[in-house]
Amino acid sequence: MPRSAEDKKRALLRVKRIKGQVEALERGVASGVDCGALLQQIAAIRGASHGLMSEIMEIHIRDELGEDGLTEAQKITRLNDVASLVRSYLK
Template identity: 55%
Template sequence: MAHIQRDRKKLLTRVRRIAGQVAALEQALETGDDCDAVLVQIAAAKGAMHGLMLEVMAGHLSDHLVAEPDQARREAEAAVLLDLLKRHAR
């Protein structure tokens, strides 16, 4: 996964932001914040996770499908990605 290593700093920044959002959600629940504040925190964390997924998926598409010269490997990687999309859409 060359794209993971290449984009490591950017991806870790996203993960740390997500961790902060989840911590804020936990804090909101612990302190008894109103449900609207909790929902905002949930939406922010979900959006951040979705953005991370898209970032890694774009690298996967670029490096493991578009740039892959071997047809059999491209098909295998496409199958992995399709399975992932099905699980993600649930």
């Protein structure tokens, strides 16, 4: 979870943009917009979602691996957790 005020602000702005894109998609489906335009909107939503996920993942990695004072075992555990997260993201 984004902890700094700036990280939260950026994440929330991305979420709001995605929300607006999804609402536009809903309106387009309801009004019978051409499939090509709908597919373009869906691709934009997918791109925005991937951008949000990348940003949150970067914040998480910085938080998990950037903390000082961790034992070697804690570092390895956190590294394994982050690696697992990245693998699940790339599926």
